[in-house]
Amino acid sequence: MNILDKIVLRKREEVEFAKANVSIKELEAALHFNRVPYSFEDFLLDDQRSGIIAEFKRRSPSKGVINDKVTVEEVTTAYAAAGASALSVLTDVDFFGGHTNDLLAARAANQIPILRKDFMIDEYQILEAKALGADIILLIAAILTPDEIEDLAVFAKSLGLNVLLEVHNLEELQRSVIPELDAIGVNNRNLADFSVNIQTSFDLVDEIPDDFLKISESAISNPLTINELRTAGFDGFLIGENFMKTENPGAAMTDFVSQLISV
Numbered sequence: 001m002n003i004l005d006k007i008v009l010r011k012r013e014e015v016e017f018a019k020a021n022v023s024i025k026e027l028e029a030a031l032h033f034n035r036v037p038y039s040f041e042d043f044l045l046d047d048q049r050s051g052i053i054a055e056f057k058r059r060s061p062s063k064g065v066i067n068d069k070v071t072v073e074e075v076t077t078a079y080a081a082a083g084a085s086a087l088s089v090l091t092d093v094d095f096f097g098g099h100t101n102d103l104l105a106a107r108a109a110n111q112i113p114i115l116r117k118d119f120m121i122d123e124y125q126i127l128e129a130k131a132l133g134a135d136i137i138l139l140i141a142a143i144l145t146p147d148e149i150e151d152l153a154v155f156a157k158s159l160g161l162n163v164l165l166e167v168h169n170l171e172e173l174q175r176s177v178i179p180e181l182d183a184i185g186v187n188n189r190n191l192a193d194f195s196v197n198i199q200t201s202f203d204l205v206d207e208i209p210d211d212f213l214k215i216s217e218s219a220i221s222n223p224l225t226i227n228e229l230r231t232a233g234f235d236g237f238l239i240g241e242n243f244m245k246t247e248n249p250g251a252a253m254t255d256f257v258s259q260l261i262s263v
Contacts, residue, residue, distance in 0.1 A: 183235075188220075
């Protein structure tokens with residue numbers, strides 16, 4: 001059993017626990033449930049923003065603790081001020097040190113789209129995402145069947161949420177593309193062994209239909225790489241660890257974006 005299998009197994013337990021403790025009616029009565037989500041496309045394609053989806057992540061299974069000294073409010077507001085097109089907030093507890101309260105805190109402090117970064121396997125989690133103030137949900141092709149992807153995407157769209165599909169190879173991409181998606185992300189990190197290779201994005205970019213926003217995720221640490229990815233056809237770039245591993249992630253992003261503008 002690889003790490004991804006372990007995460008999904010644990011996630012099924014988490015979802016059942018959450019269902020037993022917070023009813024759907026309670027989720028639907030939450031503060032943010034009836035807010036209209038921001039358009040991911042509008043912010044991502046805004047020329048005044050960087051195209052970066054900046055991630056708040058305390059730790060990961062491969063690296064252990066990345067940064068547990070900063071608050072979600074200070075980091076995400078600094079990301080937004082630095083020109084982030086969207087925010088990504090980890091809500092997985094056991095493997096990434098996140099919490100649903102992190103998403104609530106980020107929502108209260110920011111006026112740009114927020115991705116709930118988690119391992120989504122059940123409609124209940126999508127209702128949670130809406131209640132927490134998320135604008136975008138993530139569907140990972142590696143852990144879902146094509147029918148599950150379609151069912152979850154259709155349900156998310158019915159709530160007004162944006163849908164980002166994450167793929168790792170051509171086979172996942174070809175079996176998973178459906179009209180209900182807003183964006184397709186190529187994760188340069190192999191979730192089975194957590195190795196990274198930026199070439200994955202370049203190999204798959206032309207295979208992604210132009211109907212969708214194209215996102216490159218992980219293994220981006222140099223502003224020049226973003227220029228190359230943008231030239232190749234990508235619209236957005238998810239970066240987390242490169243910023244979070246520093247003492248001041250917001251300052252790290254500000255410096256990164258300043259180089260991006262000048263190159």
